Amino acid sequence: MSVPIQFTPRALDQIRKLRTSMNLNDETYLRIGVKGGKGCMVIEKLLGFDQKTENDEVFQVEDIKFVIRKGESLYVAGMEVDYLEEGNSRGFLFK
Numbered sequence: 001m002s003v004p005i006q007f008t009p010r011a012l013d014q015i016r017k018l019r020t021s022m023n024l025n026d027e028t029y030l031r032i033g034v035k036g037g038k039g040c041m042v043i044e045k046l047l048g049f050d051q052k053t054e055n056d057e058v059f060q061v062e063d064i065k066f067v068i069r070k071g072e073s074l075y076v077a078g079m080e081v082d083y084l085e086e087g088n089s090r091g092f093l094f095k
Contacts, residue, residue: 003059003060003061004059004068004073004076004077004078004079005032005059005061005066005068005076005077005079005080005081006061006079006080006081007061007064007080007081007082008080008081008082008083010082010083010084010085011081011082011083011092012061012062012064013083014083014092015030015064016063016064018049019049022049024049027051027052028049028050028051029049029050029051029052029056029058029065029066029067030047030048030049030064030065030066030067031046031047031048031049031050031066031067031068032045032046032047032066032067032068032072032076032081033045033046033047033048033068033069033072034046034072034075034076045076045079045094047081047092050067052067053067053069055069055070056068056069056070057069057070057073076094079094079095080094080095081093081094081095082095
């Protein structure tokens with residue numbers, strides 16, 4: 001199965017730093033999710049750490065394993081995750 005999402009090197013580095021600072025074990029995955037999308041609402045993309053469930057698809061980019069709930073892959077297909085740190089602003093960007 002092909003990976004539906006790409007990560008920039010900055011995003012991968014930040015994810016690694018977060019995993020280390022939070023002392024996360026190998027059972028904890030990066031979760032990519034979506035929220036909203038009913039009617040005219042915009043679909044919000046979510047990023048966090050979580051346990052894998054039976055409703056998840058597992059993907060891997062380099063050493064980062066991540067999960068997406070089955071059926072949500074089509075909402076994030078082709079997306080790139082980047083990390084921006086500029087002045088007082090920092091955070092993950094979904095392109």
